Amino acid sequence: MQETDHRRVAQLRQKAAKRGQKAESAADHAERRALLLKANMLDDMADMEERDHRFEAERQRLGGGTHRTAGEVLPWPVERFQMLWFGGMVIGALYDFDVAVVGDYLEAWIDILLFLIAATLLHYAVRRHGNLARLLLVPFLAVTFVEVFSHSGFTASDLTETSLAITQLALMASAVWLLFAPAARDWYS
Secondary structure (H helix, E strand, O other), X not given: OOHHHHHHHHHHHHHHHHHHHOXXXXXXXXXXXXXXXXXXXXXXXXXXXXXXXXXHHHHHHOXXXXXXXXXXXXXXXXXXXXXXXXXXXXXXXXXXXXXXXXXXXXXXXXXXXXXXHHHHHHHHHHOOOOHHHHHHXXXXXXXXXXXXXXXXXXXXXXXXXXXXXXXHHHHHHHHHHHHOOHHHHHXXX
């Protein structure tokens, strides 16, 4: 807390104490309570500022990664990546549901695992500025390509299944491409 804030709090408390020593009217009592409340609020704000500074210093000392804050604006390629990647995940889930074979639990578990990995990579790439997550998206995209084309019914599938698969892969590939645009690279560095 700044020196002027300390003085202001002390003045407010002295003023409230003087008013408390006199026989108070209701208005004086209310004013004294308001002065004490204001002094307490200034103290609390100063404590919160000090705690934030200590937390930030400790995070920097430990070499903690940067986390996305609520007010932070994402660069447009990262924002578009987030939308496209999530759209690809949803369409991929629809595709997997459409080509699922009853009783093929291994394929279902693989699809669930890949969806969870995609969601985790999305979280770390966007919310935590994870450069490693950004780089891992490329091999994960290759695994997704292999997984989509590995379905036994893909070659004999109907137009709906084929269009879902192509849309999923196009969205995810364009999303990864956006993460390597210059504005996104600057954000990750």
